Amino acid sequence: MTIQIYDTTLRDGAQREGMTLAVEDKLKIARQLDKLGVPWIEGGWPGANPKDGEFFRRLQLEPLTQAEVVAFCSTRRPGGLAAEDRMLAAIIAAGTKWVTIFGKSWDLHVTEGLKTDLAENLEMIRDSIEYLISQGKRVIYDAEHWFDGYLANPEYALKTLQTAIDAGADWLVFCDTNGGTLPQDITKIVDRVIQTVDPQRELQFGIHTHNDCELAVANALAAVSSGVTMVQGTINGYGERCGNANLCAIIPNLQLKLGYSCLHEADLIRLTQVSRYVSEVVNIAPNDYAAFVGRCAFSHKGGIHVSAVERNPLTYEHIDPLLVGNERRIAISEQSGLSNVLIKASEMGLTLTKADPRTRQILAKLKELEYQGYQFEGAEASFELLMREILGQTSTLFTIQGFQVHCSIATQQHHSLATIKIAVDGQDILEVAEGNGPVAALDAALRKALSRFYPELAKCHLTDYKVRIIDGEAGTAAITRVLVESSNGHHRWTTIGVSENILEASYQAVAQGIEYGLLVRSPQMCSLVDVK
């Protein structure tokens, strides 16, 4: 049986605090969702937001290939006519075949929110839906605050729903707008309501939940068990307050656990990728701990788990991570035992055994550095360099003698200059470069100094730079931890630097990023370091 996925990342998801989407961002996300096979994409509220109007205009010029794009709007204003409503005119102008109209189910919202009477609200629902249908649209009706409204005044709530049905809405969506309903109440109410308004089971119902009780996913699944066949949610659960129902958890639960069909199998394995793509476009760091798609969702840290999962993944993994395009990870951390180090080594193509004294040496070095504030869980390239160094598989490409950075800032004038002295092949190189800021200047000087020896460096560049101030162990001063992500266009890797001085920490991370690029990721150098 098919459950239809209705994505509202671009509309309700964009209500998340801290999220701002440009039209280009929205188009990128829509095209990804289309490619993923999501059948419904709610694009925005064209009447309320000029940016959303532009989004729909752009899609008219370059339409999606499979998905229905839906424009969103409220019912008309109280006391007016749908045919004269500015908002409804905007939704028609959006040019979509389908529109979603939300109406009030809860009497309190009619009297307190809209400041009108209960009869007029019914009229607004009827008039808006009938008008849109007369203009050739098909209508999804979002029954806002359905559960609170039904509990407060079931008779009136049912009247609003019946009005939408009679007016010709194709889909009726139960919305837990405040996110305060529990799964058991979702089940009870959806069961009873479908029984009441649709005893013959001829209509189509949907569910729209929010995560205010950390139950949005469970609530959506509960409604599906009660017979709804459309689930509304957002990628990564973005949304106002605590977020909307997270499609990246709902889809695998429905498809892999409950046997419903939502996406083609071949598309489901792109879920992790789409989750991370969207988080990149909206510029919100991915949640490493997210169910199914998080970087840590299938990672193993404790010693017992690690050795057991090596023997039989089923013992500690509820699904095969590949089904959603994710992967197993063995994390490197203070709690690491020898077996974690061995597994990590074999992932990196290094030969190492438990008996090898260097294995203990690596573990000891790891713990010493972690004590100083290093953390290799997010900087595996640095860990790989550390291992290769102890294994004698790196050659020293360059050594730093020192550097100086000089920044001068006056009103509207910036000037950053870095001088660096390094030794390459026994030769002392003194180099100087400018940059937008001190780190960019440092990076530029280092590359300039090295480029005559390693021309392939031209392909590597910095792609991300993160700084965190951490407290050292009690009594010592705060230290700065810098993570640098580098890329050669094919691979990305992350390196770490730690120091009391942000520039020193940055230098460490940048230099390691370059070293890793040259030693491990450069085809010319592979033979040198025995990559398998």
Place this chain on the structure above:
Amino acid sequence: MTIQIYDTTLRDGAQREGMTLAVEDKLKIARQLDKLGVPWIEGGWPGANPKDGEFFRRLQLEPLTQAEVVAFCSTRRPGGLAAEDRMLAAIIAAGTKWVTIFGKSWDLHVTEGLKTDLAENLEMIRDSIEYLISQGKRVIYDAEHWFDGYLANPEYALKTLQTAIDAGADWLVFCDTNGGTLPQDITKIVDRVIQTVDPQRELQFGIHTHNDCELAVANALAAVSSGVTMVQGTINGYGERCGNANLCAIIPNLQLKLGYSCLHEADLIRLTQVSRYVSEVVNIAPNDYAAFVGRCAFSHKGGIHVSAVERNPLTYEHIDPLLVGNERRIAISEQSGLSNVLIKASEMGLTLTKADPRTRQILAKLKELEYQGYQFEGAEASFELLMREILGQTSTLFTIQGFQVHCSIATQQHHSLATIKIAVDGQDILEVAEGNGPVAALDAALRKALSRFYPELAKCHLTDYKVRIIDGEAGTAAITRVLVESSNGHHRWTTIGVSENILEASYQAVAQGIEYGLLVRSPQMCSLVDVK
């Protein structure tokens, strides 16, 4: 009816990737949980981790006031005797009255994980529990992989449980160790199992869930509905992979929604505070979007919501945020309308009306700065300064003429020097200072220059510093966004700086932090800026 909360933040929670807890951290958290009224605190696995042994020793010297601290361990090794088991000796040495022993329920784990036979596993459970009881302990039995084990081989799973019951365990806890079970299966299995092993309802059962399907909270609630009276989880849902069941969501759901009793009402209002305290101790940024306790859990951004919630909070809030010690927030963002600005102004004690042309001026300035990369949702002190400036409620305390930073780094030698030129009261001040790094040097120089005019600055200091690189609008270079948190010992506030140059952005944020401290938070200055 009471549901007993069993916190395992210090044991299972500490398995979260990226988390490292010192003994002092663990003691701090245990004391907070004790004060909160959590009846059970699992402190660690003394046999597996020397740090945990130290934790229990410290607690023997300074015991908690109310909570039972529990030591955790596996059943004895296959083929040995409980009385000679090193791990069990360590748990006895921990000196707690209660111990939690986990045993294998799933035949696959016995044969694949432990590499022993099914009968020996039963013997391990019996021997371990009986031995511990003979040593005066009371035992909580964690049935590991209960649900997977029961589905795979119900007969054997029930035998393991019956063995634990017969051996004298006081509590029997169903663990969804891999986090792969759905609420409907939790209900079905817990119902059936309790019916089978305890038809008279004389035993005590617990539930332990993981968040791999984003269902840990729902699963815990489902088990409670089926009759378990102990819920295991962690503060903020910390834990391996996707985390453990989040007590900060479970407790309010049980108590405020379902009418169970978990904490005293007066303690429940400290939940938000405890959640944030723990996140500070473990040094993980709080999840702003967390249910109940997140900074955004009761925040309102969309224009419709904001005006409605002002009229009647019930319309858009599922509970009163004060019940869990949280608060309503009106967020400032690109989507802000005039009403958001007005509400924010009134929160800050500023008088402003919709008709006032300065209200529109503030909104326009806000949108312009957000376009440049500023984001005021996390930097409300900067937004307050912006408003006060437009309202003419700030006096210019100082203006920057320029600064220079010079860093010199040679092997093991750092040297950072900042020179700054500012104008205060028409006087040019040239000042120079050293620091651990360039930002510290800049901060020091600025304070030095200002301290002769504003001695109260001695009380303010930097408490956090965060850097993010963000892409500007298409075509422009990447820019750096710096957030600085300052404190005067009573209040904390956050300011923002944005520039292509990290030092320029840092300077902006640091200078604004000082300005805010002097203008808004200093008692001497309050009259000057008309704070209400």
